[in-house]
Amino acid sequence: MEIFFQQIVNGLVQGSVYALVALGYTMVYGILGLINFAHGEVVMIGAMLALSSLNAMLGWGMPPLLALPLSLAFTMLGCMALGYGIERIAYRPLRHAPRLAPLITAIGVSIVLQNLAMMVWGRQYHAFPQMIANNTHTLAGAIINDVQIIIFITALAIMAGLMVVVHRTRLGRAMRAVAEDQHAAQLMGVDINRVISITFMLGSALAAVAGLMVSANYGLAHYYMGFLLGLKAFTAAVLGGIGNLRGAMLGGLLLGLIESLGAGYIGDLTGGFMGSNYQDVFAFFVLIAVLVLRPSGLLGERLAERA
Template identity: 65%
Template sequence: MDILTQQLINGLVLGSIYALVALGYTMVYGILELINFAHGEVTMFGAMICLAVIGAFAGSGADMHGAIIVLFGLLAAIAVCVGLGFVIERVAYRPLRRAPRLAALITAIGVSIVLQNLAMLIWGKQYISFPPLLPLVRYEFGGAVITNLQIFIMILSCLLMAGLLLLIKRTRLGRAMRATAQAQDIAGLMGINVNTIISLTFIIGAALAAIAGVMVSAYYGLAHYYMGFMLGLKAFTAAVLGGIGNIAGAMLGGLLLGVIESLGAGYIGTLTGGFLGSHYQDVFAFFVLILVLVIRPSGLLGERVVERA
């Protein structure tokens, strides 16, 4: 039983990170019907910027509490990623907004490759370690262990997601975003500046991605230039699982995917009698993606949309 609890904890922490990244995919899809494949790379940039700032602080020999240095790193990561999100939309997607959707999709993949290589040029090809700035505290209950970092990741993710839901459901900006998602042209006629709303969507997604990137690198203790690829793919799966375009769906999908992966990797060996090993962990994410696409293409919380392409 304690093992099951532990696997659930592992899964929920991983899942809340997936959920944060998945929100970026789903928000952009909701408004533009574009799968922003560069989103995973924005997450990677968040981690890298944070580590660069932390490294600079460590190099300057400033005597500060570890948490404050990480906070600075996080803020810098958010700032840079927000800029990055804005520029990506402006340079890569806006000129193609009226182009066939396939063109935008290919551009997204292109942007992702460009960002990955850019990061490789700036920070090199090797793994960068997250310095042990945050003292790790373990809490044990019923045989399972949870660390302060895991608790922090889950709480912060929940707060961010709740904040985002409030923003979208309760504020003028949120209403403008929903209107733009429903019908861009009509929203424009109603006096909504569609371009600003789209830019803001990218910016909010990028900020969440930056935070997720910092969380991942702090959680696993390392970052590297292609970490965004797999993370992005998993988050995309989570978004599809929950119903792409649906905010609550992305959250649910992320958490579910994390738990499925964790339980899957933990029990597959025993369940299949050693036929399939735990190295099939990543396969679960994509197996789930295929299942969802076959059985319920609109996702768990998605609504059926008439195919427009």
């Protein structure tokens, strides 16, 4: 039973990070009907920027409680600029091109980002600096540490904040209008390009936070981390119903749980044939299962197949 609770805790923490990334996919999809393939790489760049800036500031002797928010702000700004740039360069010129075109440019952008990151940060793993005394607590037999608690609470707070922005502000209203009907929104005086840019920047800001969280949780960052993370977060978005913000959050948490419970028990389930090294394949099977059984996802009403 201890293993069970432990996997629940791990799953929820990991899932909250998936949820943040999944929100980025789902927001862009909701507005443009486009899968932003490069989103996972934005998370990776976020992790790298956070790590580098934190190490630099701590190196200057800055107290951790000052360095952390400063580095977070820096990372978010960096990722927002990146997200803005990606949209301008790779997606906007192709808005009326055949569907295949933006998918291909997105792959191109991912490859470029990955290799740029490798050139800047190298092929090695980077360790996340230890800043706070990372106390551990025991909860129903499961061990949870301070970093995990902070990650989980921050993620929930950010998601709540995003819901307020989308449902309570002028900007949110404009975003929903563009998602509903671009043409009509334009006629009503909404600056579509601006709304799309802001959506990309908002998603990238979430990706920046997620990047910082992932590297803090695992204590590591690597130039190749964005690929699988992006794939899983996309799965989370599909699981919840792509285009649906609440769905992305639910899907993220759920996927985190599935993955962690799956990894915890796969050895028993397969009689030791498969071990936790297969953890990464769960997301994929979830993705296939959702697409077969319920392509609109758990909370999605939109048809997956739009005319």
